[in-house]
Amino acid sequence: MNILRLSYSGYRNLLPGEFEPDSGINVIYGKNAQGKTNLLEAMWLFTGGRSFRGSKDADLISHGAPYAELNLAFFSEDREQTARIRVENGRRSASLNAIPKRSAAELIGTFCAVIFSPEHLSLVREGPAFRRNFIDSALCQIQPSYAALLTRYNHTLVQRNALLKDIPHHSELLDTLEVWDEKLARCGEEVVRGRMEYIRQIEEPAKTIYAGICENKEAFGLRYVKSADHLREALRDSRRDDLYSGHTGVGPHRDDLEITIDSQSARAFGSQGQKRSAVLALKLAEAEVLRRRTGEKPVIFLDDVMSELDSGRQDYLLNHLEDCQVFMTCCEPDTVRRLRTGKSFEMRAGRLVEQSGPKTPN
Numbered sequence: 001m002n003i004l005r006l007s008y009s010g011y012r013n014l015l016p017g018e019f020e021p022d023s024g025i026n027v028i029y030g031k032n033a034q035g036k037t038n039l040l041e042a043m044w045l046f047t048g049g050r051s052f053r054g055s056k057d058a059d060l061i062s063h064g065a066p067y068a069e070l071n072l073a074f075f076s077e078d079r080e081q082t083a084r085i086r087v088e089n090g091r092r093s094a095s096l097n098a099i100p101k102r103s104a105a106e107l108i109g110t111f112c113a114v115i116f117s118p119e120h121l122s123l124v125r126e127g128p129a130f131r132r133n134f135i136d137s138a139l140c141q142i143q144p145s146y147a148a149l150l151t152r153y154n155h156t157l158v159q160r161n162a163l164l165k166d167i168p169h170h171s172e173l174l175d176t177l178e179v180w181d182e183k184l185a186r187c188g189e190e191v192v193r194g195r196m197e198y199i200r201q202i203e204e205p206a207k208t209i210y211a212g213i214c215e216n217k218e219a220f221g222l223r224y225v226k227s228a229d230h231l232r233e234a235l236r237d238s239r240r241d242d243l244y245s246g247h248t249g250v251g252p253h254r255d256d257l258e259i260t261i262d263s264q265s266a267r268a269f270g271s272q273g274q275k276r277s278a279v280l281a282l283k284l285a286e287a288e289v290l291r292r293r294t295g296e297k298p299v300i301f302l303d304d305v306m307s308e309l310d311s312g313r314q315d316y317l318l319n320h321l322e323d324c325q326v327f328m329t330c331c332e333p334d335t336v337r338r339l340r341t342g343k344s345f346e347m348r349a350g351r352l353v354e355q356s357g358p359k360t361p362n
């Protein structure tokens, strides 16, 4: 998987432009708030997922512009392909190889990428929502049907919660709860199965990578923690509490992923260094699973992570991604100046300028 060309207009703070990245490492440097992350986000959208910044589609359009348009040429499945995304009236539409898609989500599975930013440290530091989100977005790329399943689950959950709030005022609705419990349990069990299978696939490469980053012999592990063993029964048992709180207390939206180092929770007991290594291992393992499942190496976006890693981990990361196309942003070009290959670009107030490489003597 390789980006050949990207053009953009009306996107965030980026001035209309086009760029042709290197097939190896691309460094995008510049001061804060110049548009580096916006550029990565523009490319990321072609995965069919939502903005990794959690933005609404309408936020993607440059202030005052009527619409945003992105065109991507990429090499995948042994041929050049093109995709277009247009955001207009708060809606995202897309086409692939000039054929319109019903929605941008239909691009899922065509262009694959992995994004790694300092916020990903939340994966080990913060609450379970970050980890569920990590599994869900990773799974959506390798299995588009999972994205549809997850939407169905979330939709059902919203409906059940609305019903829980209505029942105290309309007791005749109590009977309909059974139907929603049944639906929720069916979707929910499928979601859990998908996630557990994904954890099984990612654990082995993550263990190997973690061992490679840390010279000492700590063992990395993953464990999916369910909020309920048998969802159907658990929903029935928690009805009284749920009616009281107006929320559904059990189900995959309450599950967690435990990350362990030597069988101890990394979140509770890990050092800063162990946490960084654990996240790095998870992200690289995500790329590895994506490669195994699609047969293509995903494009890697490293947003501001290099300066957060010590030189040992930086080297490990770059060696590991040797044959991938990588886009990395940083403030100081010095962070990555020792990289001799690839292209570098400066982003200044939304304008991207390619820097000529170091001059070779004579």
Ligand SMILES: Nc1ncnc2c1ncn2[C@@H]1O[C@H](COP(=O)(O)OP(=O)(O)O)[C@@H](O)[C@H]1O
Residues within 6 Å of the ligand: 011, 012, 013, 030, 031, 032, 033, 034, 035, 036, 037, 038, 039, 059, 060, 061, 062, 063, 347
């Ligand atoms: N829809 C938009 N229209 C115009 N500017 C925007 C829009 N969305 C974000 N920006 C601007 O983009 C800039 C942030 O860009 P960002 O890519 O995060 O910077 P960097 O990663 O270089 O620090 C901010 O100045 C922000 O105000």
Ligand SMILES: [Mg+2]
Residues within 6 Å of the ligand: 036, 037, 038, 303, 304, 329
């Ligand atoms: Mg940024």
